[in-house]
Amino acid sequence: MSAGGDRFDYDLIVIGAGPVGENVADYATKRGLHVAVVESELVGGECSYWACMPSKALLRSGHALRTARRLAGAREAVTGTIDAAAVLARRTGFTDGWSDAGQVSWLDSAGIDLLRGHGRLVGRQTVEVGDREYRARAVALATGSVPVLPPIPGLDSVSAWGTQEATAADHVPASLIVVGGGVAGVELAFAFSSLGSRVTLLSRGALLEREESFVGDLVAAALSEEGVDVRWGSAPARVARDRDGTVTVTLGDDTAIRAEEILVSTGRRPNTDHLGLETVGLETVGLGTAGLGTAGSGARRTELVVDETMLVSGTDWLYAVGDVNGRALLTHQGKYQARAAGEAIAARLQGTALHDGPWGAHVATADHGAVPRVVFSDPEVAAVGLTERAAREQGMPVRAVEYDLGWVAGAKLHADGYAGRAKLVVDESRGVVVGATFVGQDVAELLHSATIAIVGEVPVERLWHAVPAYPTISEIWLRLLETYGRPD
Numbered sequence: 001m002s003a004g005g006d007r008f009d010y011d012l013i014v015i016g017a018g019p020v021g022e023n024v025a026d027y028a029t030k031r032g033l034h035v036a037v038v039e040s041e042l043v044g045g046e047c048s049y050w051a052c053m054p055s056k057a058l059l060r061s062g063h064a065l066r067t068a069r070r071l072a073g074a075r076e077a078v079t080g081t082i083d084a085a086a087v088l089a090r091r092t093g094f095t096d097g098w099s100d101a102g103q104v105s106w107l108d109s110a111g112i113d114l115l116r117g118h119g120r121l122v123g124r125q126t127v128e129v130g131d132r133e134y135r136a137r138a139v140a141l142a143t144g145s146v147p148v149l150p151p152i153p154g155l156d157s158v159s160a161w162g163t164q165e166a167t168a169a170d171h172v173p174a175s176l177i178v179v180g181g182g183v184a185g186v187e188l189a190f191a192f193s194s195l196g197s198r199v200t201l202l203s204r205g206a207l208l209e210r211e212e213s214f215v216g217d218l219v220a221a222a223l224s225e226e227g228v229d230v231r232w233g234s235a236p237a238r239v240a241r242d243r244d245g246t247v248t249v250t251l252g253d254d255t256a257i258r259a260e261e262i263l264v265s266t267g268r269r270p271n272t273d274h275l276g277l278e279t280v281g282l283e284t285v286g287l288g289t290a291g292l293g294t295a296g297s298g299a300r301r302t303e304l305v306v307d308e309t310m311l312v313s314g315t316d317w318l319y320a321v322g323d324v325n326g327r328a329l330l331t332h333q334g335k336y337q338a339r340a341a342g343e344a345i346a347a348r349l350q351g352t353a354l355h356d357g358p359w360g361a362h363v364a365t366a367d368h369g370a371v372p373r374v375v376f377s378d379p380e381v382a383a384v385g386l387t388e389r390a391a392r393e394q395g396m397p398v399r400a401v402e403y404d405l406g407w408v409a410g411a412k413l414h415a416d417g418y419a420g421r422a423k424l425v426v427d428e429s430r431g432v433v434v435g436a437t438f439v440g441q442d443v444a445e446l447l448h449s450a451t452i453a454i455v456g457e458v459p460v461e462r463l464w465h466a467v468p469a470y471p472t473i474s475e476i477w478l479r480l481l482e483t484y485g486r487p488d
């Protein structure tokens with residue numbers, strides 16, 4: 001369907017051409033809509049240039065080296081140290097040298113218009129880009145997220161690295177202090193330690209605290225073995241950069257830690273800044289002190305509430321998809337929302353059937369209990385669905401079982417002294433798995449089996465008939481089922 005006469009320039013304008021915006025545009029275009037995307041930086045977004053891809057490229061070579069060193073015979077063949085310059089160059093290759101030419105030509109081939117510049121709403125169905133206004137029957141916000149900076153005295157004046165500076169680094173600092181024990185902090189501590197930095201990781205609580213409790217313990221042990229100084233319960237009291245360029249972080253107990261650089265990775269929040277939401281009647285809400293962000297302290301922001309098709313509450317034309325809606329700050333989950341939203345927008349505009357019941361084609365039901373997560377540390381952390389704690393908080397009658405991955409034959413073969421652990425959380429009222437966690441070398445590829453079990457609501461009794469090949473690490477499934485108990 002093309003835009004209606006001269007009243008609308010487009011059927012759909014997507015603000016933000018990250019992985020999510022690209023997918024909303026692509027799926028809507030494939031259904032026949034006339035679509036434009038607005039991008040103020042690089043087509044491909046945070047994930048391609050400053051997040052997923054470069055961070056994984058920085059990690060991978062160190063993992064490969066440790067993998068070889070864990071195997072008798074291979075270990076003896078690995079005698080040198082990591083070539084940090086080659087790793088940085090490989091990382092740069094994955095960002096195309098921070099050029100979006102390839103992604104721009106894909107947009108062109110897909111028939112999607114690109115409007116370069118900052119997009120903001122200036123009224124119902126109206127988007128301003130530069131000095132032009134465009135009208136569209138629907139608008140999708142896919143503007144991602146921005147870092148949340150803690151209010152640490154001195155932090156503003158030390159030119160601290162955020163995740164963008166770390167993933168785009170052109171050198172490896174001799175020493176690095178990482179503040180924040182979440183996913184980004186853990187991954188980047190691993191990456192820079194592998195590349196030769198002396199890393200101190202400051203975490204105010206347990207590492208990866210939203211996951212099962214053994215996750216943080218195993219990852220912390222591995223980081224320590226790698227030479228990272230992991231300090232729990234330590235939040236910086238103040239930060240300063242000395243004349244010689246050294247950063248000094250003073251902790252609450254007056255201990256001072258010094259390093260060449262400091263990286264702050266203390267979470268992200270939806271990017272609803274400067275989008276003109278107030279021009280379409282969406283209220284801004286005040287934030288508490290915990291929410292001080294890069295837009296400036298004391299800022300007021302809008303939290304967008306969306307339905308299952310990503311339609312913003314109180315509107316019939318505005319959508320919010322991916323990180324900006326705060327449902328799950330992960331590329332794959334945002335792209336899943338984008339596939340649903342792109343097709344839901346087309347269905348609404350074209351008057352075709354909308355499948356918006358649970359698990360329908362136009363909704364993102366999996367966001368609520370089947371989100372897969374991988375932390376690319378070593379050991380990897382792969383988890384999907386609910387932790388035992390989260391399930392209990394929801395009032396689910398769950399029983400959980402754990403098993404040591406080091407006892408699985410396939411794992412023993414995979415690496416000498418394999419260390420890891422797995423857990424299944426079972427909803428006993430329905431007899432189905434609602435959560436799974438695996439920690440160990442190369443477990444990420446196991447995760448999709450658990451995602452399918454959860455989304456498919458496969459009865460535990462039937463899982464006994466899903467036979468893992470011998471000797472693979474997947475035999476962990478059998479061991480977990482045996483620990484849970486064979487059905488009568």
Ligand SMILES: Cc1cc2nc3c(=O)[nH]c(=O)nc-3n(C[C@H](O)[C@H](O)[C@H](O)COP(=O)(O)OP(=O)(O)OC[C@H]3O[C@@H](n4cnc5c(N)ncnc54)[C@H](O)[C@@H]3O)c2cc1C
Nearest residue numbers: 016018019020040045046051052119144322323329330331
């Ligand atoms: C260090 C790090 C590593 C990560 N690793 C992974 C990983 O391995 N796997 C994973 O699943 N997730 C990972 N993530 C999360 C992932 O990066 C995000 O979930 C993902 O990028 C969200 O996609 P998005 O399209 O919603 O937003 P973004 O990728 O942030 O894209 C938003 C785009 O909108 C543009 N934009 C914003 N406002 C405007 C405006 N007003 N006008 C025009 N353009 C605008 C921005 O320039 C940007 O290009 C990581 C995050 C970080 C910080």
Ligand SMILES: NC(=O)c1ccc[n+]([C@@H]2O[C@H](COP(=O)([O-])OP(=O)(O)OC[C@H]3O[C@@H](n4cnc5c(N)ncnc54)[C@H](O)[C@@H]3O)[C@@H](O)[C@H]2O)c1
Nearest residue numbers: 150180181182183184185204235265266267268329374375
């Ligand atoms: N492999 C992946 O999929 C991947 C990798 C990196 C990032 N991401 C995504 O990017 C998002 C951002 O990552 P992140 O690690 O910054 O966020 P996060 O929410 O995972 O972790 C933030 C950490 O900072 C700590 N923290 C918060 N405020 C603090 C303060 N004032 N002082 C000290 N510590 C403080 C928290 O306790 C937590 O440990 C995540 O939501 C994640 O989904 C994903």
